[in-house]
Amino acid sequence: MKKLIALTVNGQVHEVAVEPRQTLLDALRYDLGLTGTKEGCGTGNCGSCTVIMDGKAINSCLVLAIDSEGNNITTIEGLAQDGQLHPLQQAFIDESAIQCGFCAPGMLLSAKALIDVNHHPTEIEIRQAIAGNICRCTGYDKIVRTILKQTATGKEQCHA
Amino acid sequence: MIDFQYLSARSLSEALSLLRETKHSRLLAGGTDLIVQMKDRRANPSACIDVKKIQELNRLEWDGNSLHIGAAVPLAKIIAFNEVKNRFNILYQAMSLIGSVQVRNRGTAGGNICNAAPSADSPPALLCLGARAVIAGNNSQRILPMEKFFRGPGKTVMTADELLVEIEVPTPPPHSAGCYMRHTPREEMDIAVAGVGSFLVLDETGRCTQARIAMGAMAPTPIRAIEAEAGLTGKVLNHDLLEKAAEQASLEARPISDLRASMEYRREIVKVLARRTLTNAWQAASAGGVKSK
Ligand SMILES: Cc1cc2nc3c(=O)[nH]c(=O)nc-3n(C[C@H](O)[C@H](O)[C@H](O)COP(=O)(O)OP(=O)(O)OC[C@H]3O[C@@H](n4cnc5c(N)ncnc54)[C@H](O)[C@@H]3O)c2cc1C
Ligand code: FES
Ligand code: FES
Numbered sequence: 100m101k102k103l104i105a106l107t108v109n110g111q112v113h114e115v116a117v118e119p120r121q122t123l124l125d126a127l128r129y130d131l132g133l134t135g136t137k138e139g140c141g142t143g144n145c146g147s148c149t150v151i152m153d154g155k156a157i158n159s160c161l162v163l164a165i166d167s168e169g170n171n172i173t174t175i176e177g178l179a180q181d182g183q184l185h186p187l188q189q190a191f192i193d194e195s196a197i198q199c200g201f202c203a204p205g206m207l208l209s210a211k212a213l214i215d216v217n218h219h220p221t222e223i224e225i226r227q228a229i230a231g232n233i234c235r236c237t238g239y240d241k242i243v244r245t246i247l248k249q250t251a252t253g254k255e256q257c258h259a
Numbered sequence: 260m261i262d263f264q265y266l267s268a269r270s271l272s273e274a275l276s277l278l279r280e281t282k283h284s285r286l287l288a289g290g291t292d293l294i295v296q297m298k299d300r301r302a303n304p305s306a307c308i309d310v311k312k313i314q315e316l317n318r319l320e321w322d323g324n325s326l327h328i329g330a331a332v333p334l335a336k337i338i339a340f341n342e343v344k345n346r347f348n349i350l351y352q353a354m355s356l357i358g359s360v361q362v363r364n365r366g367t368a369g370g371n372i373c374n375a376a377p378s379a380d381s382p383p384a385l386l387c388l389g390a391r392a393v394i395a396g397n398n399s400q401r402i403l404p405m406e407k408f409f410r411g412p413g414k415t416v417m418t419a420d421e422l423l424v425e426i427e428v429p430t431p432p433p434h435s436a437g438c439y440m441r442h443t444p445r446e447e448m449d450i451a452v453a454g455v456g457s458f459l460v461l462d463e464t465g466r467c468t469q470a471r472i473a474m475g476a477m478a479p480t481p482i483r484a485i486e487a488e489a490g491l492t493g494k495v496l497n498h499d500l501l502e503k504a505a506e507q508a509s510l511e512a513r514p515i516s517d518l519r520a521s522m523e524y525r526r527e528i529v530k531v532l533a534r535r536t537l538t539n540a541w542q543a544a545s546a547g548g549v550k551s552k
Contacts, residue, residue: 119265155364161294231359
């Protein structure tokens with residue numbers, strides 16, 4: 100039976116009617132039309148469904164929508180501000196850290212969750228933070244280098 | 260996933276009465292095991308009882324004598340707790356290896372042991388540290404040593420109307436140290452083909468007063484290598500003794516062949532891991548080991 104819940108996504112509260120078995124991923128994509136969050140494996144292995152919940156990167160494919168009431172959720176659609184891409188998004192484009200782009204929303208959110216609490220991460224910290232995000236195209240090096248470059252001392256705007 | 264009822268328990272007593280009142284219900288913590296099983300239809304509960312909002316299950320505290328890990332505390336929070344890293348390092352090592360950041364942000368300590376996967380990473384470390392499970396049932400509570408907790412793949416000794424409240428880990432004595440290592444085909448995000456925890460306590464003179472070796476993915480449940488441990492207790496350690504203990508541990512393993520590895524390979528790799536973890540634990544304990552109280 101469907102139940103009405105309130106989901107807080109990118110600062111906005113949405114009322115959604117969900118079945119208990121609906122995942123947060125499905126509610127985002129099909130009820131809210133936020134299709135930037137991708138479904139790869141559906142089992143927690145690929146990270147393409149990563150969103151930030153209360154400051155932490157999580158796999159939205161393994162969380163029930165009904166279990167997400169009252170949490171603050173940030174999806175890839177929430178990164179740009181006033182039509183301006185987040186510096187990390189722009190850097191991914193400028194540095195060609197994106198090929199097909201399927202992994203990018205999850206990669207960016209995992210990276211953002213890291214740099215929100217660790218402004219100048221080391222390469223190892225970056226690699227650990229995105230270890231749950233699979234990219235089949237870039238070979239990771241460009242992604243890691245882009246995040247490293249963007250968070251190097253002097254680039255404070257990234258975690259604004 | 261088939262349809263089910265979602266119930267969120269606000270207190271321990273509410274969770275216990277929901278368990279009693281609902282048939283075929285399952286407790287839900289981080290869901291990183293259960294939701295996957297429900298998607299595969301390996302688990303088809305008629306109700307999920309969410310335990311994440313229960314206060315007692317969210318405790319994370321070191322009181323000098325013991326570390327108290329509430330069953331619903333996420334793994335990421337446990338490894339970020341300095342006392343765990345400083346005083347219960349083997350547990351820190353094991354939990355840091357579980358899944359990815361995303362999995363550790365949701366997955367809990369309780370879920371890891373209650374799911375009872377023979378390959379789970381935290382049980383060998385918990386066995387090494389002599390941890391206990393605090394279980395609540397109908398008007399009662401029981402405390403069990405970790406050795407008695409597991410019954411087989413996916414099975415624990417808890418009955419359908421019980422739930423895990425917390426894991427209690429006694430503070431390791433001075434001059435002790437542990438080490439956990441696992442072997443996986445991929446470095447990150449893979450299930451252990453073998454996992455070994457070793458934990459040694461030395462006295463002032465360097466003699467071993469207690470040895471624990473625990474193995475994952477080597478039997479239907481996580482197990483200790485009792486004979487191998489006995490070969491070290493009371494002895495002044497050297498590389499030869501550690502090598503013999505590692506060989507003995509491998510003989511005590513009862514591995515199976517599956518798609519991840521053959522029985523023979525598992526038996527070989529467990530010996531290597533036992534030797535490496537024992538060596539690391541010995542070196543760390545000789546260097547002073549964990550801080551005393
Ligand atoms: C991509 C991925 C990678 C993973 N990698 C690893 C790994 O490297 N090592 C590893 O060990 N595990 C791994 N896991 C498994 C899983 O993440 C862990 O076992 C995790 O700790 C489970 O916790 P949870 O809170 O998500 O459990 P849940 O899925 O919520 O619950 C698991 C089981 O425990 C029961 N349960 C939960 N809480 C209680 C309670 N308080 N009392 C009684 N029963 C309870 C549930 O009913 C269920 O049967 C991985 C999982 C995924 C999806
Ligand atoms: S779709 Fe969620 S981790 Fe792959
Ligand atoms: S760019 Fe194609 S999967 Fe990463």
